[in-house]
Amino acid sequence: MSIHPTAIIAPGAQIPESCSIGPWCTIGPNVILGEECELVSHVVLDGHLTMGSHNRVFSFACLGVAPQDLKYKGEPTRLEIGDRNDIREYVTISRGTTGGGGITRVGSGCLIMAYTHIGHDSQIGDGCILANGATLAGHVTVEDYAVIGALNPIHQFCTIGKYAYIGGGTTITQDVLPYSLTSIERNNHAYGINKVGLERRGFTPEELKQLRAAYRLLQHSKLNTSEALAAIREKIASGEFGEKVAYLADFIAKSERGVIK
Incomplete structure (x- = not known):
């Protein structure tokens, strides 16, 4: 067994010899680990926590911690985690509450990325990506x-159906259909040039004037992006626009996903 000397493991914890426990990890007395689990460093495992085999838990993750529920009074509720999960930095997974069945579950083969929070009594299936x-x-x-997706808040008691994909930044307040691609509308808009920031970086009044003119062609003319780019290129060729606008034109020309206008 590989246990760093700074790790703190309470009597009663069950840790197979194949596990690796990194520096400054803390493991409570009711924790049971499966074979070949790795705690990278500074991991907290608390409460009645059972974890399967071949899981990798990264720094500062806190698993099995008390639920964020004012009704919780220290009851011996549980967290159960399956096999072959990657649980990244600063993930928090709360154990269950008596009012919610008493168990939070995470299946097998999941990727749970940094700063994810899984609240009490939640049930995560197999092969999920958070x-x-x-x-x-x-x-x-x-x-x-x-x-x-990233930065998705999910309201309590919602269900996310099998094989669904939720786009980043989407707030979920109802159940998400299986197989669906669900995302918030994205109406991003560029509101002209960053005048104050550019002035602070030493852009001259003439350079700001040229950039404003280029943005007018790009945003406020009746030209599409390709036509606006051609018009900007003409003014660069004639010397009306300088190197700062030339960089803007090159940026637009190289964009593979399109630009926000």
Whole structure:
């Protein structure tokens, strides 16, 4: 067994010899680990926590911690985690509450990215991906192979259907259909040039004037992006626009995903 000398392991914890426990990890007395689990460093495992085999838990993750529920009074509720999961930095997974069945579950083969929170009594299936900053309130069900995008808050008692994909930044307040691509509308808009910031970086009044003119062609003319780019190129060739606008034109020309106008 590989246990760093700074790790603190309470009597009663069950850790197979194949596990690796990194520096400054803390493991409570009711924790049971499966074979070949790795705690990278500074991991906290608390409460009645059972974890399967071949899981890798990264720094500052806190698993099995007390639920964020004012009704919780220290009851011996549980967290159960399956096999072959990658649980990244600063993930928090709360154990269950008596009012919600007493068990939070995470299946097998999941990727749970940094800063994700899985609230009490939630049920996560197999093969799920929870991207950075996904925030699941209590009693959330995520069915097998669903993908939850970055910075997605999920309201309590919602269910995410199998194979669903939720786009980043989407707030979920109702159940998400299986197989669906669900996302908030994106109406991003560029509101002209960053005048104050550019002035602070030493852009001259003439350079700011040229950039404003280029942005007018790009945003406020009746030209599409390709036509506006051609018009900007003409003014660069004639010397009316300088190197700062030339960089803007090159940026537009190289964009593979399109630009926000």
